[in-house]
Amino acid sequence: MTGASGASPDCIFCNSSEPDRAELVLFRGRVSFVILNLYPYNNGHLMVVPNRHAPNLATLSADEQDELMRLTRRAEIAVTEAYAPHGINIGINLGKPAGAGVLDHLHIHLVPRWNGDTNFMTAIGETRVLPEDMKSSAARLRPIFERLAHQDETAESAKNAEKI
Numbered sequence: 348m349t350g351a352s353g354a355s356p357d358c359i360f361c362n363s364s365e366p367d368r369a370e371l372v373l374f375r376g377r378v379s380f381v382i383l384n385l386y387p388y389n390n391g392h393l394m395v396v397p398n399r400h401a402p403n404l405a406t407l408s409a410d411e412q413d414e415l416m417r418l419t420r421r422a423e424i425a426v427t428e429a430y431a432p433h434g435i436n437i438g439i440n441l442g443k444p445a446g447a448g449v450l451d452h453l454h455i456h457l458v459p460r461w462n463g464d465t466n467f468m469t470a471i472g473e474t475r476v477l478p479e480d481m482k483s484s485a486a487r488l489r490p491i492f493e494r495l496a497h498q499d500e501t502a503e504s505a506k507n508a509e510k511i
């Protein structure tokens with residue numbers, strides 16, 4: 348069920364401002380945000396999520412599509428810098444049979460991978476590597492997201508200044 352604002356009362360992403368979840372939030376953009384997965388498959392497992400309770404890519408606005416991809420790009424850079432993984436899975440699960448943990452609110456998973464860890468698709472939700480403490484993960488990643496946002500803004504204003 349969704350209210351007038353489109354927010355769903357039972358949705359963990361619609362309620363990301365509640366204190367226990369707010370400490371997992373790494374960055375807030377204009378129409379989307381980046382949050383650590385509370386049940387990580389690996390250290391640095393995060394999700395890029397639209398603010399709006401949008402169930403799939405089909406219902407996203409151009410603005411949301413744009414920012415989700417920008418934040419996913421920054422997430423790749425941040426996780427690479429903080430954890431130096433050997434690889435990264437980036438993916439979306441739509442619907443229960445596809446393995447979605449939160450239904451009806453789109454989220455892009457970003458999972459750092461290391462040589463020798465088990466297969467993502469079979470292991471997710473089953474075996475978990477002992478994760479780094481969530482607060483430590485957040486403390487490592489937040490400043491990187493801030494810096495990347497600042498870099499993007501600076502690059503954009505330089506580009507706009509050229510046009511004038």
Ligand SMILES: [Zn+2]
Nearest residue numbers: 358361400452
């Ligand atoms: Zn939601």
